[in-house]
Amino acid sequence: MGESPSTALHTDRYELTMLDAALRDGTAERRCVFELFGRRLSGGRRFGVVAGTGRLLGLIRDFRFGHEELRWLRDEKVVDAATLDYLEEYRFTGSITGYREGELYFPGSPILTVEGTFAEAVVLETLALSVLNHDSAVATAAARMSVAAGDRPLAEMGSRRAGEASAIAAARAAYIAGFAATSNLEAGRRWGIPTMGTAAHAWTLLHDTEEKAFRSQVEALGTGTTLLVDTYDTRAGVETAIRVAGTGLGGVRIDSGDLPIVAGEVRAQLDELGATQTRITVTSDLDEYAIAALAASPVDSYGVGTSVVTGSGTPTAGMVYKLVARQDDAGGWVGVAKASAEKGSKGGRKAAFRTLDRGTATSELIVVSDGFEAVDTAASHPDARALQVLLVTDGEPDAAFEGPAGVQAAREHHAYAREELPVRALALSKSDPAIPTVYREADERSAGQ
Amino acid sequence: MGESPSTALHTDRYELTMLDAALRDGTAERRCVFELFGRRLSGGRRFGVVAGTGRLLGLIRDFRFGHEELRWLRDEKVVDAATLDYLEEYRFTGSITGYREGELYFPGSPILTVEGTFAEAVVLETLALSVLNHDSAVATAAARMSVAAGDRPLAEMGSRRAGEASAIAAARAAYIAGFAATSNLEAGRRWGIPTMGTAAHAWTLLHDTEEKAFRSQVEALGTGTTLLVDTYDTRAGVETAIRVAGTGLGGVRIDSGDLPIVAGEVRAQLDELGATQTRITVTSDLDEYAIAALAASPVDSYGVGTSVVTGSGTPTAGMVYKLVARQDDAGGWVGVAKASAEKGSKGGRKAAFRTLDRGTATSELIVVSDGFEAVDTAASHPDARALQVLLVTDGEPDAAFEGPAGVQAAREHHAYAREELPVRALALSKSDPAIPTVYREADERSAGQ
Missing domain, CATH: 3.20.20.70 (Aldolase class I)
Structure with missing residues (x-):
């Protein structure tokens, strides 16, 4: 575990009590697909910016239950002895695919797809959402400021208006979305971001x-x-x-x-x-x-504080983490979704593409698969850009997305992806998303093209 | 330093470059009084709730520059060698008085008064504001929800909509302001807050x-x-x-x-x-x-997520940390303040009282002293409640305000202080502060009463 503090209790209680019950009834080992996505773009944004992914990978490495965490869970009787045994050995061994950090997202974009047993995947919900919701809200606001500033550099100076740890994450998110520097020294040390003052x-x-x-x-x-x-x-x-x-x-x-x-x-x-x-x-x-x-x-330049670290009126991206597919007892895959008019989700695994017309984005194309078989992302959409990459394989995060190098890559990718936006996406007023999200069934796509 | 990570670089770059220049020109050792306060109640709140104080005391304990921090500052040439030597030995040795955690505050309330040399006091600005601004924004929103809920219990369930570390602080702030429980397990472990799910x-x-x-x-x-x-x-x-x-x-x-x-x-x-x-x-x-x-x-009960952890539209309390008095070369005290219509501050050290009429608060009385001599808080306002307590003495935080015991005390103090509010303070609509802030000069007060 190295010297990093455990992140395992950055977790809602019900994740562990569900795990407890699932270990008893045998469903804990069912293979599952959880998806992290936003139902809408909060605050009338025309596009969203994914941020936090590289941070999350490091926090998943540190998601281990140490003696102190286990003792507290036992003393508080949060879970039973069998669950404590499971948690003592816990290590995420599944896979995570998702949008690159810095990528744009739209309603329904499968920003992360977490595959593993129910037990290992469900307990990551709170941590994954905390990181992505906060950092993406800041990055989305920062990108709008970057658009407004044009060629004039922006410095992030809002540490004092955000929680002391979130301030560092906010500096990082703002830099990914186009800011030139931060006043926060720890953001400089930890993530290699230029500092100023x-x-x-x-x-x-x-x-x-x-x-x-x-x-x-x-x-x-x-x-x-x-x-x-x-x-x-x-x-x-x-x-x-x-x-x-x-x-x-x-x-x-x-x-x-x-x-x-x-x-x-x-x-x-x-x-x-x-x-x-x-x-x-x-x-x-x-x-x-x-x-x-x-x-x-x-x-000549702008220093921005409160508004960027608080998401300029939208302090959280409002993303959710939903079970979209699972195995049944026979080993077959079943797409699942809550039934609700305003809070429903779309079952099934998703493959995502940004369709382009002469380099300009025209839609967020989401291909839905009822089963679990991977959708072939490469073959059938030569005119579109595949949006998902493998972030974690068999529990091992891809180090290329972590650390200062990951931040630089995310910043460059964001600049690249933003270039594809249609001009209407760059207006600041509240509006619908700049491009529509289009769903297609995997079969239909295979058949139709 | 124990096992706690250093918080010394949770700091804006200019704090250290000002320190660097002050060590050169000799002003670093001038005794100073910095004051942390809000110019107004953001979001049309009728009262504010102080939170974060107990957390801040622990973070000030961990505010030490270790080898890694110093090496980075040297490599980045943030400060010169003499300043690095100063930082290596840095430990806050001054005193901090302030409002109890859970106390109510109004525009101008001297929530913290930090006294020490310029060098040791200026570098705490970013950390102190990060903690107080975040936690107080959450506590203020939580108190309004607690008022609205009456006797029905509230559970804080918003971890997924806040940065992963701020989520823990938010659970703590909500509990202080009247929530009954949190879903966040780490908040339970670290601060002794009941958890639910x-x-x-x-x-x-x-x-x-x-x-x-x-x-x-x-x-x-x-x-x-x-x-x-x-x-x-x-x-x-x-x-x-x-x-x-x-x-x-x-x-x-x-x-x-x-x-x-x-x-x-x-x-x-x-x-x-x-x-x-x-x-x-x-x-x-x-x-x-x-x-x-x-x-x-x-x-029968409410679970509240996004709105409480994001301050229900006001994600930061907007407090500032201002130099209000300093010694001159002759050792005399000078009250100082920026000249600005909308962003000015009132120079001089402050003593704060809540005046009461048959148990109901009628004003926030702030007695201003041009010099540094302590205002006698006990004698002259028997009909008022003195609001400041000693939090840090000669660099040593008062342990009674820290840890789970500090959280319980803050929760109880909040309930006590809220009972003093006039009924109009409990309405939810935007308004002016529920009681006026009244300034009085120390001399005038002594003379007049």
Whole structure:
């Protein structure tokens, strides 16, 4: 288990009590297919961005029940002795296919397909959903901000507005979806994300004068640093900044006021002072709409906090983890689904493709198989891109998707996938998904094409 | 440092670069007072609930820079060698006073007051805000749900809709604010919160028939268990449930449909079948408004997921951490504040009281001291409740506020403090804070009373 803390109790109680009952009645060993998907795109988003997959793979490695976890489960009588024995040996040995991290998703997209016994697959539900729901919500909001910002770089600075562990995951998700850097040092260390920072108002207030604060910062960090100019009076702050650092000052940060107006005034003042290369970064309560509204203003970069780490109004992606197929006693496969108008799911295993017309996405094609046999994804849709890859084989995660290298790959894949979107997908207003989800039965597809 | 992972890099980069510059210019050792507070109650809340304090104390214990953290900071050239030496020895040695966990707060309430050198106090900003902003947002939403639910118990079941670590913190915050239990096992183990659970739709779908699934669950968990009855057809599900478990069945869970109608139908059916003691729990996308709308329906308990862990529309409390006083070179104290219409703060150290009229809160009285001398909280407001306690003394957290015992104390304190609220505070609609925040200068207060 190495030094990583166990993630095995990041789990809803009913997962273990269902396991307990299934071990008694013999269904625990039934082969099952669970699917993780979103029924809709929350918040009227036109597309979703998958994030968290690489994190989840590492957390599944650490999903082992150690002595402390087992003792607590025994003391609390959560499960019986036979179940404790099972959990002591627990290790996921099944397979997981799914969308690459950074990929786009739409309603019904089979983002993860988890195959294994009921026992080993059911207990991953809470952890898988926690990771994917949080990280995808942040990545989806971040992608919208990235679209709004165009070529101007975005920095994620919202750690203080998210739980301390989620903050690191949020920095990672935002980077995958197009942000250039984060203020969070642990995200830099753990995931290889570039880190950045300027200074706080406390820095200026600590010193007897703004000039002393600026002078000290420039001496420590060089003239390439970014000075925060709005602690007292922005016009005086800019004048002091250039007087102290010279016209080679790297940047100034504005954190208050009516940003389109203030940015214009500061740009004019900097140019008058000869600091034509000094960059302006703005950071006050920005979201994708505020960023879009600054498109015509002389702003060079954006720092985004609260809105990106909280998913800009949609803090969770609302994905679910549902049993879609299982074996019966005879060993045959049965597609299963809850019957409900608004909360139903579609039984059967799915293969997913993004159909394209001259490089532009036209639909999310989901081929449903009643049985368990793998749908041949390669042959029959040469005009479409197959969306699923093998993430875990016989319990072993593919290391290529993990760690900093996995993050870089996800960021690149996201940029690639976003290029396929039709232009209408890039508008910020609430709408239906940018492309329709089309279901097809496996037989029909085989027969028809 | 024990086995806890370091929390020292859960920190924005600029905290360390400000430290770096302050060590060079000599201001690092200036004594400072930082204050953590909310400028307003986000989301039109009528009161806020402080949560996270006990967690933060443990995280401050683990705020040490180990070899890995230091090596990364050196390799990335975040700070210079002198700063690395400082960080290697870093331990917070100052003091923290603040509101008890579970206490109510209002705009400007000095929730934490951190006193120490600039160096040791500034680097705690990100961590302190991450914890308090997240946990207080959840607790505030949970308290509103608890008000709406009245005497009916609430269970927190939202782990899957929050980052995997934030989920544990959310379960803890919800419990402090009045929830009775959580589905999250790690929250049970770590914080001593009662855990609960029923079964998922996958449980029914795993079995060949609903009856087999119910029979197995009752055999494993006893007739006191709660059966999920809406997988196929709720009326048939209820009939099967009572046939299998008998009229002594503990409960049924309904997770879909128009809940006021369905709950009434299920209650009537249960009563007809003689299962008059079988409880009904409902769990479908509930928030405080949906809970209030079910007040007249025959529901016995509520399971709440997404809305509570995401703060029911307000996922972060929006608190800030501001330098409010510092020493000058002569050793005198200076109150400091940023000048800004909408983002300004009030300089000076604060003492906070809740004034009461026959047991009902009438104002949040904040006595401001320009200097550093402690305001005498005990003497002059016998009709008010002093709100601040000493949380950390000379770097040592008060263990009474930590661990499961701290959670219980916070839950009890919350119930106590909520009893003081005027009735208008308990309405769910958006409004101004239920009581006004009143500032008074320390001198004026001493003189006037």
